[in-house]
Amino acid sequence: MSMSKLGIKIILSYVAMAAISTIVFTVVIRTIMLDSVIFGEEVDERTQMAFSSAIYAGFLFTTLLSLITALIFEINIVGPVATIRTNIQNISLEKEMDWKKVKSKDELEDINKELLYMLKKLRDANKNQKEFFQNTSHELKTPLVSIQGYAEAIKDGIMEEDDMQNALDIIIEESKSLSNVITSVLYLSSMDKVEKYDNKKDDWVNIDERIERWRSLSENILADKNIELVDNIPVNLEIFMMQEKVDKLINNLLGNALRYAKTKVEIDFFVKNNKAHLLISDDGNGFDENDVDKIFDRFYKGEGGKNGLGLAIVKAIVDNYKGQIKAYNSENGGAVIEMTFDDSMVNIA
Secondary structure: OOOOHHHHHHHHHHHHHHHHHHHHHHHHHHHHHHHOOOOOOOOOHHHHHHHHHHHHHHHHHHHHHHHHHHHHHHHHHHHHHHHHHHHHHOOOOOOOOOOOOOOOOOHHHHHHHHHHHHHHHHHHHHHHHHHHHHHHHHHHHHHHHHHHHHHHHHHHOOOOHHHHHHHHHHHHHHHHHHHHHHHHHHHHHHHHOOOOOOHHHOEEEEHHHHHHHHHHHOHHHHHHHOOEEEEOOOOOEEEEEOHHHHHHHHHHHHHHHHHHOOOEEEEEEEEEOOEEEEEEEEOOOOOOOOOOOOOOOOOOOOOOOOOOOHHHHHHHHHHHOOOEEEEEEOOOOOEEEEEEEEHHHEEEO
């Protein structure tokens, strides 16, 4: 192992201190002997030689002790610091790197591990950001290509009247899809910028009323698919949150459950261990094992999914309110999304 610059400086400093201490000690002893302060008489040559030998031996011993101390300092402190510095200099978010371990069994080893953990988080964030931009580009490009294609066909007059009407419907539908993606992306981006959520706009919102609002807006879809919405929560249950965020939670979660349900979407609520639990479930085929850990990722779409942003928005809102969210399959096989908040956020009026 090559000696670091700091280690060399430390060794030279120890040796210099040993030399200076020995010189000072020698001058003092020589002065005492020559002035006969202690002995009261002239010190003979043999005594002087004995003192000189003791001084030289002391110098050699002090120098050796300084070197050993410096080497121990180099191995246990300077060496790990140099390793950490090398790791920092070689940090890269793109390429794989050989992260050197520190085995000092102290705070320096902990710092090196924390730096490695931070690097992994940064690499994950960098990877997620790139995937986010790629997925955003794809989600925006797909409807744009469709809109452009049908618009050009209409302009060139190569469509029959019936086909033209169908093309216009598709253009309108794709425009709505494009608008929804842009709105969702902007909403997620705005939430990412929030370091600490400001709850000044929060108020007590009746959850059952917002569910009934969703029911009325989705009445036709529920009827067409013959899906029953089972609302098991208290009619006077309130949550301390912005109404806009409550609506986003309900719209995205119930809309997602409705997409996969066979005959029923169910909403449940209970309080346990000072935690309020709100569950949205369906009687569909449930989550695929490969989907459970990814369904809250942005743009991750399971079979039949739309743009992969709805559940990502739900998770962002829950995280803002220091809650937890998880997905799993019920005993009957259907999908369950469970949100958990501190019970101080809910109230039964």
